Amino acid sequence: MPEDSPHISPDRSIRRPVIRQLDDAAINRIAAGEVVERPASAVKELVENAIDAGASRIEVCYADGGKTLIRVTDDGCGIAPDDLALAMSRHATSKIDGSDLLDIHTFGFRGEALPSLGAVGRLTITSRVDGFDAAVIRVAGGQTDPVKPAALSSGTVVELRDLFYATPARLKFLRTDRAEAQAISDVVKRLAMAEPQIGFTLRDVSGGGEGRVTFRADPETGDMFDALSGRLATILGRDFAENAIPIDAEREGLRLTGFAALPTYSRGAAVAQFLFVNGRPVKDKLLTGALRAAYFDFLSRDRHPAAALFVSCDPHLVDVNVHPAKSEVRFREPGVARGLIVSGLRHALANAGHRASTTVAGATLGAMRPESTEPRVYQMDRPSLGAMRSSYQAQMPAPETPGFAEMSAPSARFDPVIAPEQDAPQEALPLGAARAQVHENYIIAQTETGMVIVDQHAAHERLVYEKLKRQMAENGVARQALLIPEIVELSMGDVARLLEVADDLAAMGLVIEPFGGDAVAVRETPAILGEINATAMIKDVLDELADLGDSNMVQAKIEAVLSRVACHGSIRSGRWMRPEEMNALLREMEATPHSGQCNHGRPTYVELKLADIERLFGRT
Numbered sequence: 332m333p334e335d336s337p338h339i340s341p342d343r344s345i346r347r348p349v350i351r352q353l354d355d356a357a358i359n360r361i362a363a364g365e366v367v368e369r370p371a372s373a374v375k376e377l378v379e380n381a382i383d384a385g386a387s388r389i390e391v392c393y394a395d396g397g398k399t400l401i402r403v404t405d406d407g408c409g410i411a412p413d414d415l416a417l418a419m420s421r422h423a424t425s426k427i428d429g430s431d432l433l434d435i436h437t438f439g440f441r442g443e444a445l446p447s448l449g450a451v452g453r454l455t456i457t458s459r460v461d462g463f464d465a466a467v468i469r470v471a472g473g474q475t476d477p478v479k480p481a482a483l484s485s486g487t488v489v490e491l492r493d494l495f496y497a498t499p500a501r502l503k504f505l506r507t508d509r510a511e512a513q514a515i516s517d518v519v520k521r522l523a524m525a526e527p528q529i530g531f532t533l534r535d536v537s538g539g540g541e542g543r544v545t546f547r548a549d550p551e552t553g554d555m556f557d558a559l560s561g562r563l564a565t566i567l568g569r570d571f572a573e574n575a576i577p578i579d580a581e582r583e584g585l586r587l588t589g590f591a592a593l594p595t596y597s598r599g600a601a602v603a604q605f606l607f608v609n610g611r612p613v614k615d616k617l618l619t620g621a622l623r624a625a626y627f628d629f630l631s632r633d634r635h636p637a638a639a640l641f642v643s644c645d646p647h648l649v650d651v652n653v654h655p656a657k658s659e660v661r662f663r664e665p666g667v668a669r670g671l672i673v674s675g676l677r678h679a680l681a682n683a684g685h686r687a688s689t690t691v692a693g694a695t696l697g698a699m700r701p702e703s704t705e706p707r708v709y710q711m712d713r714p715s716l717g718a719m720r721s722s723y724q725a726q727m728p729a730p731e732t733p734g735f736a737e738m739s740a741p742s743a744r745f746d747p748v749i750a751p752e753q754d755a756p757q758e759a760l761p762l763g764a765a766r767a768q769v770h771e772n773y774i775i776a777q778t779e780t781g782m783v784i785v786d787q788h789a790a791h792e793r794l795v796y797e798k799l800k801r802q803m804a805e806n807g808v809a810r811q812a813l814l815i816p817e818i819v820e821l822s823m824g825d826v827a828r829l830l831e832v833a834d835d836l837a838a839m840g841l842v843i844e845p846f847g848g849d850a851v852a853v854r855e856t857p858a859i860l861g862e863i864n865a866t867a868m869i870k871d872v873l874d875e876l877a878d879l880g881d882s883n884m885v886q887a888k889i890e891a892v893l894s895r896v897a898c899h900g901s902i903r904s905g906r907w908m909r910p911e912e913m914n915a916l917l918r919e920m921e922a923t924p925h926s927g928q929c930n931h932g933r934p935t936y937v938e939l940k941l942a943d944i945e946r947l948f949g950r951t
Contacts, residue, residue, distance in 0.1 A: 367447055369505060370397025370494055371514035376444035377489050378522050381405035384487065387550065388530040391519055394537045396511030398494055398502070402536075406486040410458040412466035415478045418456070419446055419470055449473060451501070452494040458487040472497040508537070516546055520566050521612040524605055524639055527551040527562035555588070563590060563639055567603065570596070571637060576683050578640065580675030583667045585644045587675045592637035593683060594629035594928045603637035608649055608660050610641070615659055618642070621669040625676035627887060629925060630932040638676075642668065681924035685761065685936075757914065761921050762936065765913035772904040774913045781940040787913075788904045789929040790920055796897035796930055797923050808840035808889065809858040816852040817865040823849055825873050832876065839885040841868070857889050894930040 367373050374391060381389045384407025394400035410418055448454050449470030459465035459481075467481035495501040505511060516533060523531045530550040536542030548565045551558035556577050564572035575590035592603075606618045618640070626636040650661045662668045757764035762785070763778035774785040821829070829851060833843055840857030853865040872885065902908070908916075920926040920935070929935055 367444075367451065367494075369514060370401060370511050371518045373397065373401055373448055373452075373491055373494060374403070374515050375518045375522070376448070377401070377403040377491070378519065380444065380489075381407055381487070382522065382526055382529065384408050386486065386529060388532075390532040390534065391515070392534045392536045392542065393512065393515055394535070394542075396505075396508035397515055398505060398508065398511065399492060400536065401491040401494070402488065404486065404488045409460040409463075409485065409487050410456070411460045411463055412478055415456060415458065415466055415468040416475065419449055419468060419475055446470075448491055448494075449475070451497050453492040453496065455490045455492075456487065457481045457483050457490075459483045459485055461485070512545075519546060521605060523548045524559075524562060524566060525607050525610045525612065525641070527558040559588075559639075560590065567637075567639070571603070575637075575639075576679050578675055578679050580671060580678065582671040582674070583664065584648055585642060585668055585671050587640060587642055587671050589638065589640040591625075591640065591676055591679060593686060594626060594636070594680070594925075594932050595934045596637060597626075597630050597634040597932055598637055599634065601635045604635070605639040607639075607641045608651070609643055609646065611651060611660075613658055613660050617662070617665055617669055618672060621672035622676070624669075625673045625680075629680070629928055634932050640672065642671070683927070684924055685920045685926040760918070762917040765910055765917060768908055768913065771907050774908070774916070776913075776917055778938070781938060781942075781944065783917075783936050783938050785917065785920070785936040786929075786934075787902050787906075787908065787916065789933065790926060790935040791901040791916060792894075792897050793926050793929050793935060794916075794919055794923050795901050796894055797925060799893045799897055803889075803893070808838070810840045810842065810855040811858040812855050813853065813865075816854045818846055818850050818852055819866045819869045820850045821869075821873070826851055828876050829869065829873060832872075836872070836885060839889060841885050843869070857885065859889055859893070897930065 367376070370393065374393070374397065378389060378391060381403060384405060386405035386407035388406050390404045392400070392402040392404075445454070445456070450473040453469070453471040455467060455469045457465060457467040465481045465483035466478050468478045469476040495505075506514075512535065519531055519533050523529070528550055531546070531548045532544060533546035534542045535545050548562060551561040553561070556579075560572055560575075560577075563575070571592060572590075574596040575592045578587055578589050578591055580587045589607075601619070604619065604622060606613055606615060606622070608615070608618075622636060622638060622640070630636065648663050650663075758777055758779050761778070762783050763776040765774055766777045766782075767775040768787075769775060772787060774783075774787055776783040776785065826845065826849060829843065830845060836843060840855065840859075841853070842855035843851045843853050846852040851869070853869065856863055856865060868885070868888070902916075927935060
């Protein structure tokens with residue numbers, strides 16, 4: 332090793348680091364590395380600027396995944412000619428005055444995006460303000476040209492070409508054109524969700540010309556929920572809109588609005604979870620954990636809820652300046668925010684009652700639809716009325732042949748037919764009147780508009796489970812005191828994190844106390860869990876705290892036991908039920924929240940409309 336190596340030299344003053352002031356070009360390139368990771372990041376910054384400018388319509392064009400061209404056109408207020416040069420200066424913004432960095436009501440506020448984009452690409456801004464002539468400014472690799480006159484009727488057009496041409500090493504980290512285009516689409520759709528009154532158009536102009544529209548969302552009208560529902564239907568599909576319930580809850584200055592899907596409309600991955608704070612799309616572990624906690628009693632661990640939730644509050648209650656891309660936030664009272672989401676969602680899901688998603692019926696009809704490729708017989712191709720009557724008469728059974736009502740099948744048991752005038756009130760109820768039991772497991776009920784098929788075991792299991800939960804909530808969780816407290820050794824940080832939620836754990840029957848230094852003592856455990864490994868449970872709780880910021884591990888284990896008890900105490904598959912029992916089960920399902928899905932998120936019933944059934948048989 333050389334003698335002057337700083338690792339062995341006793342005279343450290345020889346290699347003392349020198350503090351230097353970076354020039355503006357280097358500062359802008361560093362900022363671009365934090366703010367503009369890929370073309371989608373540039374689109375996000377430019378579209379947010381257009382929204383802040385009060386635009387009612389925004390068009391985004393890109394070529395080659397945004398690598399060679401990004402153009403954002405809006406009809407907002409524009410930038411005056413005298414302000415164009417200033418807009419390209421670092422930390423120049425019209426959105427805050429710097430006196431209160433928490434009083435932020437806009438998407439952008441740092442004044443970094445435009446100079447950063449100009450430092451790594453070829454940026455052109457053309458804009459016109461009412462009462463002024465249009466003007467244009469160009470910046471390439473950090474070099475700014477003078478402002479010049481331009482032709483534009485209104486608004487602003489920002490064009491970014493050859494992104495990262497000034498920092499070619501960054502180009503190697505970009506993905507394929509298709510992947511970058513998908514990221515741009517995701518960014519635009521998220522922003523479109525938060526602004527349903529603004530029209531968005533996304534266009535791929537690779538290869539030149541007008542290109543093709545890959546996404547379009549026209550401005551929505553109506554009140555907040557109508558407009559949001561229409562926008563979500565455009566972006567997430569009609570199925571989501573039809574199977575989502577509106578959310579509107581408030582707590583201590585925070586308001587939660589949006590739509591959350593029914594548990595039976597769950598997804599295999601967390602790809603349909605969209606969270607916003609004061610209209611800003613965020614990816615926050617606290618909010619994601621709260622969403623998961625609200626549904627954990629209704630979904631198995633391999634299923635994920637779908638939701639678009641908006642938290643709004645006074646800007647002073649949340650700090651949005653904690654991440655370079657502003658994708659994370661920090662609440663002043665994180666417990667209030669989490670509690671609002673959990674309680675708001677659970678209350679809305681309870682109000683949904685026994686409702687199950689319509690996609691369940693669609694999947695059922697799809698499974699029942701024949702796979703034959705033979706052409707359908709339409710009404711004009713059927714035999715004449717006289718020919719059909721003759722055919723029916725020829726097929727009529729002999730008088731001594733037992734009628735259909737007297738026939739029995741080993742796989743189904745039909746109940747005596749009840750007079751229509753007595754059944755009418757029950758048929759008008761949501762789950763109708765019981766008509767039969769098939770394979771001693773499925774109840775067939777008739778409604779005014781179709782039929783309902785109920786899984787008797789799954790339905791009754793949910794009813795018993797909800798009853799057990801109510802009893803536990805009323806009487807509390809019984810605790811089992813340990814004869815000898817179990818000592819769990821942890822790190823100082825884990826001990827502090829665990830003691831912060833000690834009261835919540837105690838409410839679930841797990842009582843812990845500090846045991847000095849790096850350990851806690853487990854003194855009581857939930858009695859319903861029996862003998863448990865307290866050390867393993869404590870470590871599982873800590874893992875959840877580190878991952879989600881909160882833990883439902885103890886509650887999940889308790890409710891898993893309740894679920895098993897409910898399973899063993901419910902009507903078993905294969906048990907024959909009397910008509911009054913079947914109708915009583917239907918009525919209890921209608922009166923019990925969450926009865927539309929079993930304890931694992933599967934549907935407890937399927938509703939088929941008469942029109943759908945007739946379509947299966949070609950009676951259209």
